[in-house]
Amino acid sequence: MLRFPFFSVILLLLGLSLAAQESLLPPGTVWTDQNGLHVNAHGGNVIHVGDTYYWYGESRSRVGGPMPGVSLYTSKDMLHWHDCGIVLSTVADTACPIQRGCVIERPKVVRCPHTDNYVMLFHLELKGKGYAAAMMGFADSPSPEGPFTFRRALRPTAGKWPMDFKRKDRKLARGHRPEDYKDWWTPSWEKAVREGMYVARDLKGGQMSRDQTIFVDDDGKAYQISSSEENLTLHINELTSDYMGFTGRYVRVAPGEMNEAPTLLKHNGTYWLITSGCTGWAPNEARMYSAKSIWGPWTRHPSPCRGPKAKTTFDGQGNYIFRQGQRFIFMADRWQPKKLSESPHIWLPITFDAEGVPVIEWKD
């Protein structure tokens, strides 16, 4: 009879468990790059080009102080990530909107099939202005490796009313002025918000745009989805065919419901929007909306999250839904406001129940 000494069995088990760990990125833990440092790419997205995965995100300073810009990590297997440095840098030029000290959040990169260009959209807050600017920026590069060239920063859709606003809706919106409402959350204020008070206020200079994502539809049309109107209402903005500007066509989603962290997927002809509430860095329960057309109408559903900490989106906040074929990954950040660079990543598969409704179940 063959006999294994006890310690060989232990060694074998240890080897197997190490091999298993090699093929896992447990959500909510430290994910290291080739230098053994936590992947410093937050609020971002992943694209797959050729045999490489490109992961872009906010590079938060590891030592405190201003953020360096947008980072890129690459991988062949989505497990082993290689730090490729900063692909969009904040700059010394004080006349540039992305001067050092500005805040770049939720960068997203997609390839534009019409120009073969890689387009980056991001949320931009100007240096020293807190979150008041509520702008977004465009940058691009002929290659997914970057570097990306900053093109411009603006507030979307200046001078444009939402697509579904008829003459009477415009008049109603124009009839409200924020200065006439001392308190938020009164029934009359909520009605004014629903009727587009902030759309009217920002019509001339462009609509506010904070948390944002980009979604490319099957027909190659792209949309920016952003938290607008003082974070009270989401806007879905159609991008031009080169993805470097807005067509001016947009709709409002869930007016007054305060959604942030928008992420979007399309499955079997239905659009699913998964968002968070607005509690800053603190996690809250995810929300979900569906529609048969990107232009709505959008219907609210319960949170798709299941399992421990589902009520706080697993202590995270969504940043993107990565799709490959019929597989979807919900990407989220578990923010560590005192050390944003170390915020753990949470990636979980999205499955669909018997009715085709997305489900995100916690997996260790």
Ligand code: GAL
């Ligand atoms: C969160 C938002 C983050 C960041 C943060 C700042 O609600 O999703 O991207 O802007 O607020 O407090």
